[in-house]
Every structure is written in C-alpha cells, then in structure tokens.
Amino acid sequence: MGDSIIYKLKSGKPNKFLNFLSGFAGLAIPDAFFRQRLQGLLAQAPKHPDYDYIRKRVDYYIKTNQPFHVSDTNRLTRERSWIYYTGRIGDYTRKMFHTAYFFDQHDVTRWFPKCFRWNFCPGDVYFTPDTPTVVKSRLLTGDNSNSVILKLDKLRHFMFVRDTIPFRQKKDMAIFRGKIRQSRVRTKFLEMFFHHPMFDCGVVGRNEGCPDEWMREKKTIREHLDYKFIMALEGNDVASNLKWVMSSNSLAVMTRPTCETWFMEGTLVAGYHYVEVKEDFSDLPEKLQYYIEHPEQAEDIIRHAHEYVRQFQDKERENLISLMVLDKYFRLSGQQ
Template identity: 60%
Template sequence: MSDSLLYKLRSGKPPKILFFLKGYLQMCVPNGFYRIRRKEYLKQVETRPDRDYIYERVNYYNKMQYPVELPDKILHEHKHSYYVYLDEIKNFRPSTFHKAYYFDLQYAVRWFSRSLRIAYIPGDVYFTPEFPSIVKSRLLKEDNAYSVILKLDKLRHFIFLNDPVPFSQKRDQAVFRGKIRLSRIREKFLQKYFGSSICDCGVVGRNEGYPEVWMTPKKTIREHLDYKFIMALEGNDVASNLKWVMSSNSIAVMTRPTCETWFMEGKLIPDYHYIEIKDDLSDLEEKLTYYINHPVEAEQIVKHAHEYVAQFFDAERERLISLLVMDKYFQMTGQNNN
C-alpha cells in the first residue's frame, strides 16, 4: 500500500467516494419533487423559535439590498483557480467544474426552477464579482454584497470532530502542515519559524520551489491534536482547517481573516474564539507562551470556539438557510421563482 493511500485512509477526513455516491443517489430523485415542496417547506421557518437567527444568517450571506438584474449574456469561463458561470441552472453539470461543487450547488438550487439563471463562481474567490454571484468565499470588505455565500466544497471545509485529548495534556507547541501556494502569510511563517522550538512546521505535497529543508511528512488530523495550538493560516482565501481546529480541544492561531465562507469568519472574535497574531507574526511566540502559562484562559478560548461551531450542527436549519439565501438571490435579481 502506498504512503499516499495509507495517509488518505488515516487522515481523518471523510472519504470522497461516500460523498459522491450520496450525491449521485440524490440525483435519482426527480427535481420536481423538491420544487413542489419548497413553499410549504420554507413556511416552517415562521413558526421556528430560531426564526430571527435564521434570517440574520440569511442576510449575512446574501447582503443584497437592492434589485440588480444579471447581465443578458452567457458565460462559461475557466480561470486560474476558479470558474465563471452565468447561465440557467440546468446547464451546470457534474463535468462543468469539480464534482464537489456541483453536488453542493444542487443541494440548494434543485428546489427551484431549472430555467432560473445564476451567476456562480466555484473555487477560491479572492475578489469581488462584477455582478451578483454565488461563491464559496468572499473578501471581508464593505462593498461585497455581490458575493453571495453558499456552503460550498463542504467535504473539504466543513469537517468537525470529537477531540479525546484535553488541552492540558497536549504539547506546548504550535503545529503547521500545509502547502504554500503563493500564500504570503504561509511563506513568511515558514521563513520565520521553521526549526523553532515553539513550532513544529513544514510544507507537504510537491515542492513548489521553496527550500527543500521545509518539506516534511504529512500529519493526520489526529496527529495535529497532540498540540495545544494549530496554525490556521489563509491560503488562496480562507484557512480550510479552521472549522475542525475550532471543534477540537486545541486552539486555532491565525492573523485577522481577510476572507470568509459559510463559517462566517468575519464574526470571529480575536483572543475569544481563536488566538490572533500580528500580520508580521512578530508576537507569535509571546502569545503562545502567555496561553501556555495561563491555561485557564486558554481553555476558555477552547470553550468559546466549541460554542461557535455548534451553531452549524443543525442540518435541517442549515438547509433552510441555504434555500432562503437562494430564494432571496432570485428575488433580488428580478426572477420569478414560483
């Protein structure tokens, strides 16, 4: 058995084959079954005790306040790390972009007419679209209303876990394993802390042209949990490990996020949900040493992080929010979604 296959079996990440099998099985259910149920299904929101919370999240993901028509054209454009799609729902197929994005999109849009038009940009989005578009991630800036967030690529990004190791029993170090992929903050981190006693860090995967000494074997999620602190450094957009780190008994350490996803990274409170370090990383050792010496305060951060991730555990509510985000999208783009 190859090291690569062995790692995949032990990594702690959900197997892709089960995700895709479930997606294809769901395609066997006629879309009309969902469409005729949509209005009655969404009515239940009005009688739920968490109604206000649901609408708060809907309006957070979809910040559109004024009607905007989509451009009267069709786009199917491949870019470097993303894809621009502007067309009817029915024309986005499994082969159009990565299948994970296809199934995640269908989870929300199959409840609506297949002739409705969407602008959809799957992939790592680190810019603001020119017109209202469905995205996985958006920049944390004021004028980002055209970036409408859905829960996309959740197989990779939305992993939560039960950590059996108490914070007090973990190593007094931070750990980082990842690729750099032109990430300024990750490169700076490796330059500054590779080989230091406070951080166990290294680059995994294919060498991208960085010092060979940085290359190191991968660690499974379970192996990360041996450390009190886990670096959650942004890559092309968000740090994909942040969700499972915050559900663990370790603490996420990162700079202030510049992008956000369905996880609402923009709502995270520094030194309350995670340990925040300066953009130049100069205070990393100081901050880690402080929380090593103040374990009660550290465990409060773990507790607050667990409280934050818990809001995403209600699968029924997550689906309702997704449908309402899309319902608002079609309304604000002037389309009849009856």
C-alpha cells in the first residue's frame, strides 16, 4: 500500500522533501562558522535562567561521568534497522545510513572539530552498546549508561499537533494504525482487539506476515484526533507517535515503556502523563471505560501531558542541551 499524493498532502506530517532541501541548503554554511562560536556558547550556558534544568537534562542523556576511550580503529557494522560506526565525526557520510540521521547528527557535530572520534549507532536500537555510544534510543532496563542519547530522527519523532477538538467531543473509541515490525506488543494487541467495538485498528504499509484482514488504509493525524484514545505501542523501540499524541486532546494509551529517546520516556508517570495498561492488555477496555465515565480525570492527564511536551519546544534551549551532551562526550573521551 503505497502512500498516495493526496494522503501525503493531508497526512499532517512534516514534509520530508522540504526538510531535506533545508538540510542540503544548510551544508553551504561553512562548519568553521559554528566551531568558532562553540566555546562562547558553552561559556554562557551557566548564565542561562534554566541552567539547573539544562544540566539535569544533559546528565540524563549522558549518564556516565567516567573517562573512556574511543577506539582508534574505524568500524562500520550494518544491520537491518541500524548501523554501528566508529570513526571521525567528519568522516560520517550521508550514504552510510538514512539521510534524516545524517542531517540531525550534522546539526550538532558540525560545531566540533572534524577529527574528533565517536561511537555512533543510528537507527532503532534495542540493545546497550559495550562502550559509550551515541544513539537515538536506549533500553530502560539494567545499566544503560553506555547509551548516550542525542536528538535524532527529529522529523519523524519530534512533531506536535494543534488539536482544537475537546476530549469530551471525541469518539468513545481507541485508534491504532501502524506497522507490525515483528512487535510482540502490537501483535498481541491486534489479536485481542481487532474485532472489538471500542477499537478502530489496523496494520499499514506492507503485509509483514500478519493476517490479511488486519491490513487497513492509513489515517491522517487529523483523523486520529477524532478519537478519545490513541494507542502508542512500541515497535522496534519506542512508539514514534507518542510525542504528537501527548500534545493532542486525546489520551495516549500504552504499556509501560521499555525504551526511551530524547523525549525521556523513562520519566513519564503512569496515570499522570498517559494511561498505562498491562502488557497482556487484560485491563484495556476497563481503563478506557473509566476515562469515558470520568472525563475530568482524562482532562487532567491531557493537561499534564501538554506541560511535559512544552519542555521540548524551546529550540534555542534544545540546541544548547544537544551541544552540551556532545561536549561532555568528547571531554570524557579525552578529546575536548
């Protein structure tokens, strides 16, 4: 099921072509312009009114405070949904992995000398590397301090919506549209609720081995907003729709996160920022019915979700945090 031009225009998602066009145009600016400004920007950081908050975010993304060494041996390992790269930041090229990841990392690495070395693992990462490595996502179990989070795949993950439909005026149903991606959670959900009257759900894209009846046409983000509940189910790693769902007037419904990204999913509080259900989904219909009957509590969660989302919408501060994360990475590796 390829996306039609009409769907792409109405989907509500950012335009990838325009984003890439802007990225290519940005390459015309010499990196030296950014490098000469870096130290002044970092020196001014402690004077920022939100410095304590910024410092806390930086330490959350790069948890380790122990010195480490980046191997002098170049490495490039390819897997289905990610690659592992060890080498100079200046030698990481667009052709190595998805273009979106190239532009997102380049927005930050161009502020640093090209000779600096790093371990970089872009893509859907569902393991903890053996050495400090920059990733988009990390596990929320065990010692995950080797996973250093940077804001990557921003166009897909960090989009928000302006929802004008009040919660009480939405359909008393939950919606799910997504790919299976060999996800045990998504498969279990569809097995249980595909025919349930409280759910409008289906698989989009290519059939990856699911029953044919599960295949459905995509719905635009605007069409999702007609529903009181939007399922945010993890695929390879995190649920990519969680950010825009939490900026809407619908409730995000999901099992407890097992991975996190720059959105700090590990700090979300069940029943305060989102509706949490059991991994076997046995309490899902009951939870939906409860918030249908108690809309004031649903609206409290939506308000808290909006407050949480706002912390990621200050572009200048987000840029500073990104630079401080990478600066800490290079300092601990003895390069800065």
